[in-house]
Amino acid sequence: MRPRSGPTVEHRVLAARLRIFRERAGVSLQAAAVALGAHPATVRRIERAETGLDAHQVRVLLERYAVSAAEAEPVMTGLTAANLPGWWHRWRDAMEPWQQEVIGIESSASLVRTWHPALVPELLRTPAYEAALCRSLEADTPPKRDRHLELLGERQRRLEERGAAVWALLPAAALHTRVGGPAVMAEQRAVLEEAAHRPHLTVQVVPLDFPPHPMTGVPPLHLLRVPAPEIGDRAVLETPGARVDIIDEPAAVMDFRMRMDGACAAAPHPGSPLPDGGGSAGNP
Known part of the structure; x- marks a missing residue:
């Protein structure tokens, strides 16, 4: 087994x-x-x-x-x-049960759409940004933090290797929330700017002076689509209090997808300059 x-x-x-x-x-x-x-x-x-x-x-x-x-x-x-273990099995000591379920779906997803209301979404974070965030939140012990960073890097690598599409939406506030020092933020910003040159990655940044949109006030959300008719789309909602809801009910998932669609339609087009005079983000 x-x-x-x-x-x-x-x-x-x-x-x-x-x-x-x-x-x-x-x-x-x-x-x-x-x-x-x-x-x-x-x-x-x-x-x-x-x-x-x-x-x-x-x-x-x-x-x-x-x-x-x-x-x-x-x-x-x-x-x-x-019956074979998933590739992430070797990192299970650094994972919560819900993460194992999510990564199990993410590992075969053809499309991942992700939103974070205050930070750079996880799948776009640099190792330095993620490490600084973990330290500031005191989320893990140093050994577990190292394992977490390894896992995140492997997730990012495998998504890119498979050519899975990642579409991220984030507020400009994420670029003003200092995680780590200036060098960490500069590197993270450079990664977002470089997204314009990566064929399967799209990034949209909602400026600070934009009006409310359908994702305003929504906790971190991930929408996962697997190209298998037996498996429906999943919505992963990270609610306050470290609670994570994995939603597979079609009507509920559709509601989140429509919210994401509306927010993306309201946001600047992918390829627009990053706020505050940065480069560009997303696929042109």
Whole structure:
């Protein structure tokens, strides 16, 4: 079985297919559990990707759902990959459970949209900016902070390597909130300016003198889209008190997406100069 590090997208896809097969066959959770000789909660955990996929259990369920050989074969052959730990598994000592779930989705996302109401969004932060922020918030011990920085760098590298699109929206206040010293902020600003030359990265900065927009007052928000029909979009909302809500209800996710769309439409076009005479930010 895969060591617990949060489900990978491969795992989520197979789990969702098992649920779809069951519902298509009109089989209840109770009836599926009887076929397994288990409790209905076991079937529910399998379908929610909360437990490893056991080949015997999966085979029994596919037979109970009368799934054809043509549909069952890719499920069975995909079990090995689905049960492998995610690449982030080696950093699980520096992660919260919710981070494992989010990064599990982010690792296969084709589009990540992100907003922060006061700071540079995490996926755009330089190591020095992130380290200074952690120190100022006293968020981690030095060893855990180092592991956190390694993980963030790996997340950024893998997104760029896969060509995933990252679209970030931030207020100009983030450029005035001093994190670290002047050198840290200068480097961070240079990274935002350099975004104009990176094909999969878009940055929009809302000037200080702009009127309120649909994201005004909204806590840090991330919208994740995975190119797999079995997995819907996710909204990750970092609410006050270190609480994080991972939202998959389509109507709620759509509401956040429309808010983000409205705010991006109101903000200066990507490629506009950074406030206070900086360079440009985003794709032209």
